[in-house]
Amino acid sequence: MTLDEWNALDAAAAERELRRVCAAPRWARQVVASRPHPDLASLQATAEVALSDADLDEAMAGHPRIGDRTADGASRREQSGVAGADPEVLAALAEGNRAYEERFGHVYLVCATGRSAQELLDVLRARLGNDPATERAVALAELAAINRLRIARLVGEEPA
Template identity: 60%
Template sequence: MQLTELEALDAPRCEELLRTACDAPAWAARVTAARPFGSVEALLATAAAELATTSEADVDTALAAHPRIGERSESATSRREQAGALAADEDVLARLAEGNRRYEETFGHVYLVFATGRTADELLALLEQRLQNDPATERQVLRRELAAITDLRLRRLLGEAS
């Protein structure tokens, strides 16, 4: 899809497409309302700024749309992003599952990490590091991870990344 096509969509359809990048409804509505952008970089900057100030409830909605790291997902996007994790041996997958359980018990939501290009061992090491964070620090980290994931997904939506 080209940027001009995204900008020409009616608001509900534009929001729907933006939510494939980040399933945060209020964020998608604000980004849609900010049209036209004039360039992909302007869209990405607006999307990032809106995500940085979106409510915790909107972030929580977005988190709920992400599968656990290392678990098979119906989503082709998630399978693509987690290709390194999903290729892991059973021992690493079991350790990821246990880490996911501990993370969710500690922080109350799914472990969100920019998984594209990372191996299962790297994702597991990051999970272990992040389990050491206090809740406030972890919330900042996951917002950065969500922003990176959203940026990549928007770039892919607009044909700017493979």
């Protein structure tokens, strides 16, 4: 679909499309209410401003673990750098995911596009040293990056 087509959708349909980008309903409603957008940059900027800490838990609930072989759709494409990874790196990612979830109480959320499994593991290990408030802010920034890429794809534009 194009941006013009998304702008023309009724509110419920536009929100459904955005919920495929990010599972947070409050965020989706706010972005839909800001229509129409003249260009992708405007839509992405509005989406980023609309995203708040209040959306993070619902958004993370819609994301699979990094390295989860059952990931589908956008997550599978975004995690393509993990697909052919060395089994030892995959095992370390699985263990890192468990340690991360135990420490922070939610999935390790990272913009995985263009990153290798080893790089994602290195980032995970570094983020385990964050305090919970810092990690929450980092996760929110990563979610904003994921949303930017997914919004571009939603309106038929390949992300830069």
